[in-house]
Amino acid sequence: MRILRARAARAITAALAVGLIATGCASERDTEDGNGAKNTFVFGAPGDPSSLDPALASDGETFRVTRQAFEALLEHEPGGSELVGGLAESWESNDAGTVWTFNLRKGVKFHDGEAFNAAAVCANYDHWFNWTGTYQSSAVSYYWQTIMGGFAKNEDPETPEANYKSCTAKDENTAVIEVKKPSANLPGGFSLNALAIHSPKAIEAYEKQEASAKGDAITYPKYSQEAGTVAGTGPYKIAKWNKGNKEVTLERFEDYWGDKAKVKSLVIRTIDTEEARRQALQAGDIDGYDLVAPADVKTLEGEGFQVPTRGVFNIFYLGMTQEKNPALQKKEVRQAIAHAIDRENLVKTQLPEGGKVATQFMPDTIDGYSDKVTTYAYDTAKAKQLLSDAGESGLEVEFCYPTEVTRPYMPAPQDLFELMKADLEKAGIKVTPKPMKWAPDYLDATESGGCALHMLGWTGDFNDGYNFIGTWFAEYDKQWGFKNEELFDAVTAGSKEADPAQRVAAYERANEAIMEFLPGVPISSSPPAIAFGKNVNPPKVSPLTQENFAEVSFK
Template sequence: MQQLRLTRTRRAALIGLAGALAVSLSACAESKRDEAGGGGSGGTMVFGNTGNPKMFDPIFNDEGETFRITRQMLDTLIQNKPGTAELAPSLATKWTPSNDGKTWTFDLKQGVKFSDGTAFDAKAVCFNFDRWYNMKGATAQSQMIYYGDVFEGFAHNEGTTKGEPVYKSCEAKDDHTAVLNLNRAKGAFPAAFTLPSFAIQSPTALQKYNADKVTGSGTSITYPEYGYKHPTGTGPFKFESWDQGNGQITLVRNDTSTMPQPAKLDKLVFKVIPDENARKQALKAGDINGYDFPAPSDYGLLRNDGEQVLIRPSFNVLYLGINQAGPNGAKLQDPRVRQALAYGINREQFVRSKLAEGSEVATEFVPKAISGYTDDVTKYPYDPTKAKQLLKDAGAEGMTLKFYYPTEVTRPYMPNPADTYTAISEDLKAIGINVQPVAESWNGGYKDDVQQNGKQDIHLLGWTGDYNDAGNFVGTFFGRPKPEFGLTDQNNQGIFKALADADAAPAGDAHTKAYQEANKKIMDYLPAIPIAYPTPAIVVGPKIKGVVASPLTDERFDNVTIG
């Protein structure tokens, strides 16, 4: 879910004013909610999204606003138990690895159909895996972020992915048994099978609507009609419409679903309201039934108004990125300078004053809930005197750093980017750093500039975990050369190898210990500075029942009632 997701996706531009969006919800939705008041089932739930989705073919997505919607329509082989990062059955009732971790056998749920009426079976599972592996075109491959991260290569690499593929083949042993063969073990499995990008979709619909015809490049990428109008899965809801001009996506109950049963709601509407305050006012007015990422300062007020503020367990990290290949790369390559920045930030005060209840100071890039976390890492407590001395020793007193931070966005790890920037920049100024601020819209090029173009010296980003594996955090950040940090094959001090070794270790004690050792190496080298483990919330109205807050922002609405 999620540097949110910190990668190369681009979402459609928002149209219209946030305030207008907040109050332009349909009267039909409101009347449906009222009708549901007695019995609890039926009706329409309207949820306030923070931004527009990209489109609805999840293999080309890597960000939360899209995944929130696709999770309601499309199922994966394995899912997470509600409210946790624990694994639970979904389309697969059982998953069994071979001793060497190179083969995974999935026993599939029987009697399941896609929303187009076609059968879900082992052939459909293998069709999807083969589709991803055989994807053609540099543009299409470049947009398959999670496939590239997890499976590391295609049948024919045409984009930036250059690795030898993890995937080898898929065999439909019978209608209800799919066997996945790998070229090598992957410690991220089985947890990575929960990724929304790996949802199983109808082969018939994918072929009918030419789902693989991705064209263009850069900011001018065109996706086929399938992703905008015909996403077809086995989930409790199915796609009805997307009014892009008004930022409204409408799903309806999928009466053919057995996953685990049809939804209780008649309709589920997602309304794009970019401004957090406008979302709050829409909830108070009864125009929406819930929204994500309320400001921590509003928790008490919302509760006093009778709203339900559901706190998620922390499964994310906020960090200050350091670009060793940026405008001041030569100075930032000196470990004393990076250490000075870490000692100079008062993270305890920031967490207390700016973040929600339950948030903690981050000591590494892996949250405590993740297997691979270790307390035995080098720590950098607030010590401005030591920071000034390190800058002096490095000859970097009075240096100017170009500090990028995003606007027009609320992230689980960063509820208010401007406040976060202000707090950290004031700390840096206090140790003698000159800060040159660069504010840039999240959907207006921010992620490209800091992740791909490397224009910054330092920047704010973070990550919400997609699945319970340390590699999803540190492997995503530091596992290979990235312009975001200026890490190269030459200067990473063994971090790449340590993470590759950990990733290749099958799940278990060896896998955990390997990541703990990698985390120690990362915090010694300090390619960036972990700031906090925030605890984001989701808020719903007093009549909404059945929403379970998820650490992965993986809330499902199939069991929701309004009463």
């Protein structure tokens, strides 16, 4: 998931304040049912969601919430990356990969009582396809544009051509989605929570509200910022978003079509430092939390807490935006920055056990990883020489980093920033720090090309190399701000290959071309840990960080 992507610790006083809030709320919620079981599972998340409508999001903290309430046509197997049926029991495509037929589940209801059917599927896809105005911003409709291209009528010449053609309700339980050209993003894209299905009644309300933008700042529609309008089909329904207490409350959906949630209420609370999350779990104020600090794993396990580790399925990188920053348009400068960063030290000191230095923009667990890419070893003297050769000795550059969040690929954003800043300054680059709140400020600024240097990352949405390199380098992207049709063609070549072996070979060649051009610096891949209380029966942990909290129960 994006970007979707990178993200500094608050002051200890603020962390303690969060802990006090947690303690106060816990006594009100942790009532037991008639059988003596806890009714509420409280999970500590490292950042706030940006929206209650997943279609408007590209960040993991939003999807952590919305995944509990919304379901897509396809899903991933619990704890794995294999595609399985979601709202569609089965699916198939024509030989060309342009016509996708979904046989839908029967007896499914939305949270607002509306019936799920093929017409509802088409209402969603046509709603996204016909977005206008600010909804066409890549910061708002990132995933639609990534999977389906542009819109019925593009308002910006930089918006990609639409690949979506139509959706037809063949009958009540059969939906047919047609695209213009085959894509490596399908069928995986049909599993994205950003393309989860909403009630048609809710969509009618959505369409009466506008998003707006002023500079890099996006104002999201009211319905996406408070509970009451959004309606999915998931095992939980969103009941409340208390932004003051930084938490979202979800309640069990009693008419859910599948296995009902084992715990009645789910609270996802933002606690934005690793230390504060650990202390809240130890104190019993929360029942689990994500992104455990590497140093805390053994401590928690020694105290009897459960700390499973997910598989490696992510990449963390230093991004560079060329369009508004002439110095970064010089390859020697980009090479200098790559040589200036001590990635071995970052991995050794900041990442959990099992973290690896990255040589390209995908982990070595993905087919298409190449052993032949150009590499950039840590070498401060070489970095200085390259800057001199480029006429950029004394280069000054703004470096954005996120606050109030940690990410699966980036446990401690400020610490990582400070180490990279020191490395760059050692090479003679003056760094101007620009801290920004993760959601929506940082996400919006990086998506729109508002940061010269920035820290971001990616946890894969599905298991295909194009889901990594195609995310950034298949076409012009404001985050990177460069145009290189030869590179774009190399990246998209694999997405057009029907033969799996040739597709993987094309991805390998694309990785080699990317690292020769060097649009940014891949830093690392790591296996993020997640923690649960001693009395919790946890869900299956997912390499895609797609845990389903409906599986949770208490011992």
